Amino acid sequence: MAVSRHTVLIVDDEPLSVEILCHQLENDYSIILAHSGSEALELISRATPDIILLDLLMPEIDGYEVYRTIRSMPALDGIPVLFITAMPDLDCEAMGLEMGVNDYVHKPFVADLVRLRIKNHLAISQERCLLVKRSAELQALNATLEAEIAQRKIIQSENEQLIRERDATLFRMKQLEGIIPICMYCHRIRDDKDVWNQLVKYISDHSEAKFSHGICPECSKIQMAKIAKIRQIDVPTVEDGQGGNK
Amino acid sequence: MIIEKSLTEGGQTETPTEDRIEGAASGISLFDEAELLENFDDDRDFAKSILSDALSEIPKELDRLIESCAKEECAAISDRAHTIKGMAGNLFTPALRDIAFNIEKAAKAGDLELVRGLMPEMEQTVQLTLEVIKAWR
Numbered sequence: 001m002a003v004s005r006h007t008v009l010i011v012d013d014e015p016l017s018v019e020i021l022c023h024q025l026e027n028d029y030s031i032i033l034a035h036s037g038s039e040a041l042e043l044i045s046r047a048t049p050d051i052i053l054l055d056l057l058m059p060e061i062d063g064y065e066v067y068r069t070i071r072s073m074p075a076l077d078g079i080p081v082l083f084i085t086a087m088p089d090l091d092c093e094a095m096g097l098e099m100g101v102n103d104y105v106h107k108p109f110v111a112d113l114v115r116l117r118i119k120n121h122l123a124i125s126q127e128r129c130l131l132v133k134r135s136a137e138l139q140a141l142n143a144t145l146e147a148e149i150a151q152r153k154i155i156q157s158e159n160e161q162l163i164r165e166r167d168a169t170l171f172r173m174k175q176l177e178g179i180i181p182i183c184m185y186c187h188r189i190r191d192d193k194d195v196w197n198q199l200v201k202y203i204s205d206h207s208e209a210k211f212s213h214g215i216c217p218e219c220s221k222i223q224m225a226k227i228a229k230i231r232q233i234d235v236p237t238v239e240d241g242q243g244g245n246k
Numbered sequence: 247m248i249i250e251k252s253l254t255e256g257g258q259t260e261t262p263t264e265d266r267i268e269g270a271a272s273g274i275s276l277f278d279e280a281e282l283l284e285n286f287d288d289d290r291d292f293a294k295s296i297l298s299d300a301l302s303e304i305p306k307e308l309d310r311l312i313e314s315c316a317k318e319e320c321a322a323i324s325d326r327a328h329t330i331k332g333m334a335g336n337l338f339t340p341a342l343r344d345i346a347f348n349i350e351k352a353a354k355a356g357d358l359e360l361v362r363g364l365m366p367e368m369e370q371t372v373q374l375t376l377e378v379i380k381a382w383r
Contacts, residue, residue: 016296016303016333023292057328086332107335111285 005030006122009049011040011066012084013058017107021053024111025118037061041069048075051122053105055084056092067101078128080121176206276371277378278338285338297379300337307333308372311349315365323361324353334375342375 008029012018013036022031032049034040037058044052052070056063063083070076080102085092087106096104102121105114181190182199189202203209215223286293307330314322327350334343345368352360 014303014329014332016299016336019296019299020286020336023286023289023296057325086328086335089328107332108281108285108338109336111287 006050007032007047008118009034009040009043009052011035011037011052011058011063012055014055017055017084017109020109021114024109024114028115029118037063037066040066044070044073044076048079050079050125051118052079052081053084053118054081056096064095064099067096067099071100078125078132080125082117082121176203274341274344276339276341276375277382278340279382282338294383297337297383300333301376301379304330304333304342304372304376308369311368312365315361318358320353320356320358320361324350327353337379339375339379342371345371 006029008025009032010018010021010025011034012021018033018035022033025031032043032047034043038061040052040054041061043049054063054066058066067081067083070079070081082103082105083093083096083101085096085104085106093104102124103117105117180202182188183190183196187199188196189199190196191202191205197205200211204211282293283290286296307326311323311326311330314326327346331343331346331350334340334346345364349361349364349368352358352364
């Protein structure tokens with residue numbers, strides 16, 4: 001089964017360097033060559049390599065300029081760039097690192113070191129890609145959750161409003177308000193279903209009021225009079241042999 | 247086998263002899279064959295191929311350096327010397343690398359007089375290095 005190989009773009013105008021790097025890497029990687037900065041940028045615009053080895057000293061467009069352009073291209077975000085430099089070149093190395101270059105490969109190219117640096121930076125790059133991908137997934141999930149929370153808040157708010165309306169309705173239902181039709185003779189009240197209810201029942205149904213039963217003084221007088229009258233009629237006198245009060 | 251370049255007291259370089267190749271205790275190595283082969287995974291054919299290319303590339307770079315010196319363009323001199331330094335590093339030719347580095351530093355400092363003073367040594371070192379490479383091949 002064919003294994004997909006990483007692609008290394010080597011940008012260098014110096015033939016010996018290119019030849020040596022190719023020899024050191026060709027067994028493990030697919031190699032693309034650019035002999036100038038402009039050629040490199042043209043190649044990059046057509047196909048994205050997995051890692052770039054970039055010589056600094058080149059005619060026309062130098063390595064720094066190529067690097068700046070690469071870093072301004074969103075499609076190449078995260079692609080490791082390693083500067084090729086001759087030892088000792090501390091100033092140049094510091095400058096590159098300040099610019100954010102991933103690493104350096106030094107001349108003379110020590111095969112094992114070059115391979116290890118490339119391997120490590122490809123691994124870091126892959127981890128970074130994975131992190132970016134996972135971060136994007138988490139952001140998407142977060143956005144979904146935020147939308148869900150917002151939706152729930154809306155629903156909760158609507159529920160609260162419904163509860164408030166229900167309570168208000170219930171409250172209103174328990175209130176005696178407006179014009180209530182009442183029979184002028186029997187004092188029963190007509191409800192919204194056109195049924196005539198006893199006053200007590202109607203009030204019980206439409207309010208929180210509870211009734212206890214007592215007797216008012218006026219009614220008490222009337223009732224006592226009635227009772228007394230009934231006793232006068234019903235209770236037989238002593239004279240007629242049936243007993244009773246007069 | 248390390249072939250070394252001897253410097254006379256006056257800084258003049260002499261063509262290495264068999265004695266110097268085998269017995270010099272001091273001096274700067276012209277060509278470190280062992281390092282080169284080790285770095286190329288003992289691939290002698292590839293080493294020969296690289297050295298063969300070097301025989302044509304180094305003189306070209308030297309010509310460019312001489313041209314830049316003639317124009318007294320310090321930046322160009324520095325760049326050309328830097329390139330030779332890199333090539334020499336890859337070929338494990340330390341003497342050439344060192345003189346190239348010295349010229350690069352002098353050019354970066356804008357010291358054309360020093361550059362001019364170093365150029366004869368550079369030309370001689372190139373000549374000696376190429377001879378050693380030819381002999382090795």
